Amino acid sequence: MINETMYERGAESSVIREIFSYANERKAQIGADKVFDFSLGNPSVPAPAAVRASIERSLAELSPAELHGYTPAPGLPAVRQAVADSLNRRFGTSYGAADVFMTVGAAASVSCTLKAVTCPGEEVIVIAPYFPEYRVWIETVGATCVEVPADSRTFQIDVAAVEAAITERTAAVIIDSPNNPTGVVYPRESLEALAAVLERANARRAERLGHPQPIVLVSDEPYREITYGAEVPWVPSLYEHTIVCYSYSKSLSLPGERVGWVLVPQVSEGARRAMCAVAGAARALGFVCAPALFQRVVADCVDEPSDVAAYARNRDLLCDALREAGYTFVEPDGAFYLWVKALEPDAEAFCERARAYELLPVPSNSFGVEGWVRVGYCVAPEVIEGSLPAWRALAEEYRS
């Protein structure tokens, strides 16, 4: 009565969720203000008022049948056009509705994209540390997850290591900038170098196989809008065979509503076939359309700025205090995670000792590397402030 792999996927406790559950139990025991839960990536900044206004407008202006009916599988044409227009204004591109496929959030975007552009037995490269669900989605489509460690100091892409990891079976590379879990943003030069490596591999492959079968660069960008001044280059402008996966979970703080998109610029016959395969994957996996009401919210709020001020304040507060206390960490350019070096080689042991101070970060093992922790600072500022003595005391304990 069971597919054992799926049973395992369900039974595998997510470390992040486990810490979150522990935090809630602990809060009930000793008081919510005494527990410093840095586990989740649930935005603390509320959805902007424009979201509510959009919902109210739809309720007022559309009949229930128009509002809640099936949309076309790729999304409402006007919504797709609104997304394309917004990208064009920002990145000087010339996309149309046909380049955009609305999805049930970034998880669906990445899952459908991987299903569309890989075949069983192929390989997909991820840059470690990486979002743990990448491995699940890669393995679900029958491909192998190939981990390429990032530079161990900067956590930037080690482009030479990516080049060395490419094989005949490499179907895709997934990047995620601003990065979860490290908060780094990949600069233009780094992406250009990556693009050059992929182009060289494509050229070698075309020569050997006699036909082009380019490696797809999947750019997963749920954190694109959450930055602190850094430029987040537009990846399809640097590498033709890029598919962008996006979500409004973080930018509009709508993670529970499940709405995002896949962008496949229709610049070639291969891209047109890839977009058709994305549609096929969405159909085959059981996604019928993105939620209709929130598609309309996207059209209305597509240019709504993300309120990053609260995250920026938390970031500065935390960085200043941890620097002073002697921690090593990566100064985050985006997202809302601080990547902190554990004060002993074993990140889980470090988290265990942090727990005695009611500090609850996530050990880096979950993300495919050893010796670090992820501190999610998308929390109320009081949580940051309240935690600072604990961070100091923890560092003190290691020094003594």
Added chain:
Amino acid sequence: MINETMYERGAESSVIREIFSYANERKAQIGADKVFDFSLGNPSVPAPAAVRASIERSLAELSPAELHGYTPAPGLPAVRQAVADSLNRRFGTSYGAADVFMTVGAAASVSCTLKAVTCPGEEVIVIAPYFPEYRVWIETVGATCVEVPADSRTFQIDVAAVEAAITERTAAVIIDSPNNPTGVVYPRESLEALAAVLERANARRAERLGHPQPIVLVSDEPYREITYGAEVPWVPSLYEHTIVCYSYSKSLSLPGERVGWVLVPQVSEGARRAMCAVAGAARALGFVCAPALFQRVVADCVDEPSDVAAYARNRDLLCDALREAGYTFVEPDGAFYLWVKALEPDAEAFCERARAYELLPVPSNSFGVEGWVRVGYCVAPEVIEGSLPAWRALAEEYRS
């Protein structure tokens, strides 16, 4: 850059969607009132006022962060409990929140269930005619779709034929009552007979394999509430290894919002493992949670009666006129489809001739059988009324 199977899934034109597109073009040419589009299953009855009231209540009472945040993967506990309570009131069961997993609509329910309870190389039995996406989802999980024809006169389950089709590799049987496309409802005796066949097969299998590995009965029930007096028996009460897949697309007329559930009654260790595998499948396929706002709509509207009066009027109007005109059809007990015998053996040829009268039903080939058409009567009553002379003239043409 492509998975060819997914490309095919995307490129396969859905016959239903094609007819719908043709209808819209034709309406633009000759006027909307002159084209009789019976292709889609998009409810013509609007969502009840309670849906809007629920949305407004959520907007008024919850902060955006509470309202739009991630829910647990299986859904909000209170929503799952509300669904269980409603089932308990209606069917005398004693389900709890743990038996219910909220999904992104019935397509997700069936897709996740199949992924959870079948392994590559196994077989899943469907009763032909059947909803065409069943084949897509079955093949996506690497299983084989085994078509068992329904009784060719009544379109009820041919239980002996199901028994004959069961093999060592049968993982599941999918049923769908009230049925799309025939509108039949499976009576209690028929389901009891099916259950007995499955139990016998399970017993033989347990004897041979030395351990129980029951066949799962997937009861896909998006049309449960759309009936005209017939009882729709509660399938898990008749067969233990039943998983119910449900959607609010038809009952609350919310097809674009994508919300439904999977029910796996937690009556055995096997069932607990199956529910865990459903959760694993939802994770592996990229479903994070059902849309948060509409989960709350479900809790508020779970006992909202479906307004079937409009469908009943359409049904009676159409049945009376087609009977009088000499058509053979299955008197529908539920759903909003009329299953009409084509007036020649080739259903596609019949549809071609119907098209000359601007009548647009769907040929039965799409559903795995020959010689019939599906007439979706979830349309405005004017469409039914307007079409009656055309149906008469078409029958007349075949007689002359």
